[in-house]
Amino acid sequence: MRFQSPRGMVDVLPEDQPYWRHIIKSSEKLARSFGYERLDPVLIEDTGLFLRSIGEGTDIHDKEMYVVGVLGRPAEAMSELALRPEFTAGVMRAYLEHGMASRPSPLRLYSLGHVFRHEAPQLGRYRQISQFNAEAIGSLDPALDLEIMLLAWGFFEVNGVQGLSFQVNSTGCPRCRPGYVAALRAYFEPHTARLHGDDRRRLEVNPLRVLDSKDEATGALLGAAPQMLDYLCDECRAHFTELRGYLDAIGRPYTVNHRLVRGLDYYTKTVFEVWGQAGLGSQNALCGGGRYDGLIELLGGPPTPSVGFAAGIDRLMLTMKALDVAVAPLPAPQVVVAYLGADAKLAAIQALNDLRSAGLRATAAFGDRGLKAQFRFADKAGAAYTLILGSDEVAQGVVTVRDMAKSEQTQVPREKLALYLTERLA
Numbered sequence: 001m002r003f004q005s006p007r008g009m010v011d012v013l014p015e016d017q018p019y020w021r022h023i024i025k026s027s028e029k030l031a032r033s034f035g036y037e038r039l040d041p042v043l044i045e046d047t048g049l050f051l052r053s054i055g056e057g058t059d060i061h062d063k064e065m066y067v068v069g070v071l072g073r074p075a076e077a078m079s080e081l082a083l084r085p086e087f088t089a090g091v092m093r094a095y096l097e098h099g100m101a102s103r104p105s106p107l108r109l110y111s112l113g114h115v116f117r118h119e120a121p122q123l124g125r126y127r128q129i130s131q132f133n134a135e136a137i138g139s140l141d142p143a144l145d146l147e148i149m150l151l152a153w154g155f156f157e158v159n160g161v162q163g164l165s166f167q168v169n170s171t172g173c174p175r176c177r178p179g180y181v182a183a184l185r186a187y188f189e190p191h192t193a194r195l196h197g198d199d200r201r202r203l204e205v206n207p208l209r210v211l212d213s214k215d216e217a218t219g220a221l222l223g224a225a226p227q228m229l230d231y232l233c234d235e236c237r238a239h240f241t242e243l244r245g246y247l248d249a250i251g252r253p254y255t256v257n258h259r260l261v262r263g264l265d266y267y268t269k270t271v272f273e274v275w276g277q278a279g280l281g282s283q284n285a286l287c288g289g290g291r292y293d294g295l296i297e298l299l300g301g302p303p304t305p306s307v308g309f310a311a312g313i314d315r316l317m318l319t320m321k322a323l324d325v326a327v328a329p330l331p332a333p334q335v336v337v338a339y340l341g342a343d344a345k346l347a348a349i350q351a352l353n354d355l356r357s358a359g360l361r362a363t364a365a366f367g368d369r370g371l372k373a374q375f376r377f378a379d380k381a382g383a384a385y386t387l388i389l390g391s392d393e394v395a396q397g398v399v400t401v402r403d404m405a406k407s408e409q410t411q412v413p414r415e416k417l418a419l420y421l422t423e424r425l426a
């Protein structure tokens with residue numbers, strides 16, 4: 001039987017590793033420069049944590065979570081666990097579980113890793129997703145909304161991606177949102193017959209999600225629909241105005257997008273997304289986030305206003321490729337050791353050991369192939385030096401060192417080999 005990776009889950013091959021290395025290194029450096037510390041929450045959590053945080057009527061809650069079981073255990077004997085579909089809920093669970101509220105506030109945390117969503121796969125939309133996630137926990141100050149947005153912006157900048165657009169909106173709070181939801185429902189009431197089945201259901205369960213609809217008929221109706229910004233309470237309006245003031249002061253262009261609501265229910269006040277240029281089909285949201293002032297309370301903690309975002313690394317990588325962003329190749333082996341004969345093989349194994357202990361990158365073809373094949377291997381590996389060990393070299397206690405670029409050979413005593421190569425490769 002031949003196996004394949006599950007649909008929508010993609011292996012990262014060696015040739016794509018330079019992008020990953022670049023993204024991980026640059027984003028960790030950026031996060032630290034903003035004062036964020038790394039937290040790695042566990043990959044699997046109680047399903048209830050996600051259901052509660054993400055909210056009914058959202059795609060993740062209703063149909064995209066991978067529930068995890070143990071083979072051989074009856075379902076009723078297992079507590080229900082799920083693969084994380086995002087980071088925020090797990091980071092908040094960890095924040096509460098480890099009493100992190102006693103740490104200096106706001107607590108700034110970032111995470112890197114996989115999340116899983118059972119979505120319909122297409123270019124730029126996967127089921128195993130890599131995210132860079134950041135959360136600033138414990139403050140209502142709009143300056144933190146700005147900080148999170150600047151961190152998101154910086155994330156794309158340090159990865160060589162420009163020409164992005166920042167979409168911003170406010171989704172209000174539990175005080176002002178119900179008024180808006182009622183207005184939205186009232187607006188759509190006479191038009192429900194024209195709505196697609198999904199949108200009709202959304203209007204009932206989670207009306208804000210209608211704003212996000214990709215359906216043309218709904219889109220046409222949305223042009224004249226009421227806008228959240230007209231319904232904000234004084235506190236939410238002041239918050240949004242202050243944030244816009246900071247964005248303007250810092251000279252970051254952005255678009256106020258009245259239809260931006262995001263696909264998760266925990267958001268309050270600010271929401272934002274970063275959109276890329278064409279090339280990813282409809283999957284051009286490179287990053288999304290916002291405030292979630294009620295989430296920690298919902299999970300049993302004290303009121304703890306917070307803000308954060310996550311960026312998709314898979315989509316970023318596609319964008320970097322489309323934009324021809326140059327990334328440094330990963331270091332190739334510096335030395336390949338070739339040998340002929342059993343005694344020489346032993347000497348080769350010892351030489352490899354010595355070179356690696358001296359901090360050099362050294363490898364061998366093995367498999368007792370002919371010298372020509374071993375040279376070809378060294379060529380393909382991109383090694384600067386090939387070492388040749390045959391019976392003569394073993395008898396004399398030397399190694400023949402071939403400089404691959406100059407096609408020159410010289411003999412070096414075995415005990416001086418590591419030093420000889422270290423000096424030349426420095």
Ligand code: HAM
Nearest residue numbers: 086088124125126285286287288289308309310311312
């Ligand atoms: P999200 O918008 O669901 O937000 O996901 C963030 C980013 O992950 C998206 O903008 C996109 O780049 C990437 N992404 C999501 N789904 C897929 C997919 N199926 N395939 C490829 N990439 C995908 C969150 O996850 C929130 N937890 C963000 C947040 C943090 N809000 C506050 N704190």
